[in-house]
Amino acid sequence: MSRTMREPRPVARRPFVRTPLAVLAALLCQTTWAQSATDDEASPRLKSASQLQEKISPLSRPERPTFVTGDQITGQNELQTVVEGNGELRRADTVIRADRLEYFQPTDTAKARGNVFINRAGNTYSGNELELKVDAFEGFFTQPHYEFLSTKAYGDAARIDFVGENNMVVRNGTYSTCRPTGGPDWMPAWLLRADAVKLDQENSIGVAQNGVLEFYGKPVLSASSLSFPLSDARKSGWLPPSVGVSSRDGFEYTQPYYWNIAPNRDATFYPTVLSKRGLDLAGDFRYLENNYRGQMWGNYMLSDKLRNSSRWGYAVNHNGAIDTGFSSIGSLGVGLNLNRVSDNNYWRDFNRSIPTLTQRLLPTDVNITWGRDEYFAQLRRLKWQTLQDVTSPITPPYDRAPQLLGRYTRNNLSGFDVVLEADHTQFQADPVLTKQPNAQRRYAQAVVSRPWLTPGWFITPKLQLYRSDYSFSAPLTNGMNQASLSVPTVSLDGGLFFERDASYFGRAYRQTLEPRAMYVNTPYRNQSAIPVYDTALNDFNFATIYTENAFGGRDRISDANRLTLGVTSRLLAPETGGEIARFGIAQRLLFRDQLVTMPGGTPVTNRASDLLLGAAVNWTPSWMMDTTVSVNPETKVTNTSSISARFSPSNYRVINAAYRFQRDNSEQIDIGWQWPLNDLWGDKGVDKGPGRGLGPGRWYGVGRLNYDMMNKRMVDAIVGFEYDADCWIGRVVLDRLNTTLVTANTRILFQIEFVGFSRIGASPLQTLRQSIPRYQYLREQVTAPSRFSNYD
Template identity: 60%
Template sequence: MHDLKRQASRSRFALTPVALVAVALLHAGAARAQAAAPGGEEALTLRRSPLLKDEIPAAARKELPTFLSGDHLSGRPDLETVIDGHAELRRGDTVIRADRLDYYQPDDLAKARGNVHINRAGNVYEGPSLDLKLDAFEGFFNEPRYHFLKNDAYGEAERIDFIDDKRAIMRNASYTTCQRRPGPSWMPDWILRAASISLDNDSGEGVATGATLSFKGVPILPIPSLSFPLNDGRKSGFLPPTVGPDSLNGLEVTAPYYWNIAPNRDATLFPTLMTKRGVSLGGEFRYLEPLYRGQLRADYMPTDTLRDRQRWGYAAVHSGGLETGITGLGTLGLNLNLNRVSDSNYWRDFPRTTASLTQRLLPSDASMSWAHGDFFATLRTLNYQTLQDVTAPIVPPYNRLPQLAARYARVNVGGFDFSVDGDYTQFQADPTLTLQPNAKRTFALAQISRPWLAPGWFVTPKLQMNATNYQFQAPLANGATTASRVVPTFSLDSGLVFERNASYFGRAFRQTLEPRAFYVYTPFRDQSLLPVYDTAANDYNFATVYTENAFSGNDRIADNNLLTLGVTTRLLDPDSGAEAARFGIAQRLRFKPQNVTLPGGTPVADGVSDLLLGATVNWSPKWMVDSTVQFNPQTHTSTRSTIGARYNPGNYRVFNVAYRLQRGTSEQIDVGWQWPINDLWGQKDQDMGRGRGLGEGRWYSVGRLNYSMYDRRLVDAVIGFEYDAGCWLGRVVLDRTTSGTTTASTRILFQLEFVGFARVGSSPLQTLKQSIPRYQYLREQVTTPSRFSNYD
């Protein structure tokens, strides 16, 4: 939540208005803009303090000794030293080599001539002549070639003037991140040429004036002035404008601006022109403090010509503590999640605004909590905005205005664990839509258990008492305006754990066998007239099969007299303890019917339940299979099935497939992948290391397809290609998102990335990251290079 996309640093230009027009015209065929979408690319983190520098402090540098060496040494003590032949000077993180070197000690001035090579903290400069004051790092270098360590940039200049150890100005200079190749005719794929380039390592910014960006030998972007990053730090400035088509909004043009307010605060403004709708003004603000953090996103469209009205939406998140300054009260927890839009069509018209605003149920949730020792209390208000669709209406959930909850819990008190929970909630919604009255509900849940635990077994009896009271704003069907319910529950959880050494397929394991029995008894209480405010049936899976209640929430307590039997076996690596495989089976034996149901539900008959089967296999880091099947032994069919597999043999190679079945309701196949397609013609990988791709000249196929077999249609689709040329990357992605039962939006995302310099076009990176599990960026700096990685 508190990450900022790397485009805010790597792809940010400080452009003049003329340059903005030039970029927009250049990329008129690009796809819908996401450049300013918060979180839209690789992440930068808000920080409470600046980064530590991998440099020698200036004060300490002055105290460092100077080492001189060469073929011939002459001079006057404490005045000057002259070295002829293989001359070398060392001081701290600075090394100078040349054919001849004159060092004037009173001025701390070094003059180097002939094949001059200087390495300053990993940054290398080479050329014919250098004059430099060492401590101040002030001077000039004629006709230098350079290589910067942190962003792997190369270039040459007519002259470099070193202002100090952080700042320099290059005259008639070139700049690129393309690796040099042997031969006099070599030219980089992309290069920036400028009348002057100013470098400021303190701010991590380079500024070029009179600049031209060339790609494949063709000048594509003349710009009077632009700024670019020298590292991964954030800085203020315009992001590259993006232009692209969208099937819903027409041609979209976005000119985002990033404002780096402080290390722990920033903002992004992203005005957008939509040819079918009008102008949208958007922005995001983020903050990070010692006790709290948060972000605010807002969009405003004065006039939407398609809807003939104003459009707006906002989403705000805040979490952390609130210092009261009151003795004995201390810090309160404060959490906010606010979401609102102007109208019910917002989620359909702007399906990619933010994740929270593309839903049809928008919560505005505010809570304040306090904890002291074993006691915890929270005060909460929750209010939903329901975006209705006439083709698929939904019943709105209940607002909680307010909810007050408290809990007191103790463990191992004389061997016993106990807790008491209390809750008061006022539920509000439109009775004409919910078809039941609003109410104030109070409930208390007390429970006590006595666990007996040993290395090979456990037994835990538990007793619960649930008491609930309702006060209705309108009478029920029987005329009652109040209702009460008290329900006791007894449960007994027990299990055994056996272990043995085993071997399968030539591999040694520690195998476990873990049978488990869980019995629960809850007497029947007639709850058929009680409304339902926050309750739903639990899913039938391994997380809920060993629980006391068949429902979540507090409006229904299921009557139970059942025994759940199950067994799990696991294969563990004997050295690391890592789980290579897990297989489980469970089934419920119901001794009497469950008569408590949700409205419209039917009682659950006695006898045996569906069989629950589960398997997870991580046999090797390459393969993973996870499956859960709910099998009906009477019909010999699966009621629900979820089967997923992942093949991940290495970096930038992943294939995911999942099959999901809920009989009579849905059946889907989900496939996602990232794969180098140069394998098809036998090109071998280059081990570039994590975050560096698989080598130059490689194509990658990326995508995710979600197909509904029940509806016989493609629900969502992301498919595209990435190309890695080493110093530049190309991406083109087709993104189709369903925005209603009969509508969908389609966009084409195209991006050209000049590695270590800028990204131009509409970014598909966040779409790929969210859609494809284990997707990897082709260029993701894992660690910051140290000066010792390029040490002379």
């Protein structure tokens, strides 16, 4: 029998909030815990300001039917319904089943006895006795067993009190993500016990009282009162501490605190105790608005025992637009990239803290930009801090104090493309270190080209006119205080495109043949007396061989009367157009010597450059190979070579290898990997997809090695293991980073991750993700589970 009833009145309902008791990430301290948006391992990034400001307004809940079924139904219409045997009440995303079920329509109250089961939007509860106001979701459940959909966590409790749709209290409860695999006396690998847990889903906050975390039956952490997040939403509070050991710092303990200032602003503080050095205070602040965003970071150590002095560093990064209120003015932008530290040894002693790519060259870069239609202008101030090392000194780069750049770009002006550019830069550095005077440089350049583009061919004639003037702070060796340079360049670039259907090794392809030729003529101008401020010789590769100037920068314009010839062939997938393989060859032919060189360089007298060979093969998604080689055509000697390969047959299986060689300069081998060690004894596991691992009881080897073959030494090394026990993951990683040719800092990073709960220890995850291309977290929620995945 079944009966359909209408609710007595519509009830306002707030949007559904997940119930993740699972994120009791707080047990690492006896106070408040937080989910940090700055943690790359688990937290979401700050959303855009427009998204953060969006609010989903509560909607009035329309009248929806309530369905009641069972073996025997009695009652009074619009008052009471009693179901005996296999009773079921269903409304929207709530299902209640029991041996006996009573429903009182005026108060919207359900009472259930015997084998009671609730499915609330995928979260399930089962137990002995239930009394619940269905729509308001207020009541209690005695002796329940619960399971949460989003975290796959479960537990038992003496009683759960439902205090509204978004609040509940779990009394004398347990919590774990470990699933039974043994007999009746089986206990999970880890288990949380608490006298009471209050869950406020609307604010995504939970509070546990008298909580104890047990690992294989042994208590490892306890707290009298703790707060924790219930979802990915950020909240203020203490984060799990990080504990580590290194040869330089000794025992290291960091206790972060996260401050959720606003939906688009937050801060994290990182007080760290180093047993060999002292107390380091660090923190960062982030902000995100509609028109600008940025981050500030800094640290201060009052007395560093390692150097017997105070140490500090800071970094500021800001980028945004300036709203003038007048669209006719154009767009204004401002950028800041500030980096400064206390001393020359900072990069060595705080090498993991400096948020820059070049640890010994720290830029302070301030720029203001303006743009409107075809016009662009920039005012820039760049100053470098160079961290010197007596064993490996660096010639400091020049500050730009300041630089003013203007550019006009117009495409398809009666078929022509026009670029006009002018620049004024004040170069400034210590003449004692640079061994040349400072200077003001002004240059102007005009580029006019007329491209013809068709599906089968292209041709682009181009004319460039370049003029520069220098004013030096001191006379040059020839006594000159000023210098100038005027150079025209004419070039003609063209190519053809052929394609055909082909078949190799039983597979169909679309094959292309793309010959290309580029002629460049630039007259010789003697530039040997002009110092170099921002210029270097370009690397010889496929990205630079088809360029007019052999130098990068504005202090050298190479003379040229040369022809560059090359051909590329590609194999494309006919269905998708994806590139399966690419093969290329190119060479420069000189009709006269190239006399313009860098200081100390020699003219190029060979009529034929090195032969440049390149190949990239991605025959299957599992394999990738890319190589570039330059060979002297006369001596048949390889001058440079770069070979890289990747094998990644499935998730969590990747091996990267690279070999880089420059004759008389460097030779290195770089290998990185993540691989399940169970493969060695034939246990392949089950690929559950990204973020879910390959199954329980699995070991993974991870690491990266960079070896200098010329000097016969290990440059950097990261070697470790991960063990996936399904509901917990253990990680141990050895991280060795060279700070000089003879010294290195070694760290041991050990971590236990209680899946769906928290991580304890010094995290190696960020190091592994940054060091190993295509490294994958064993646990990472790629998509939130739908309630329909546990639909009743």
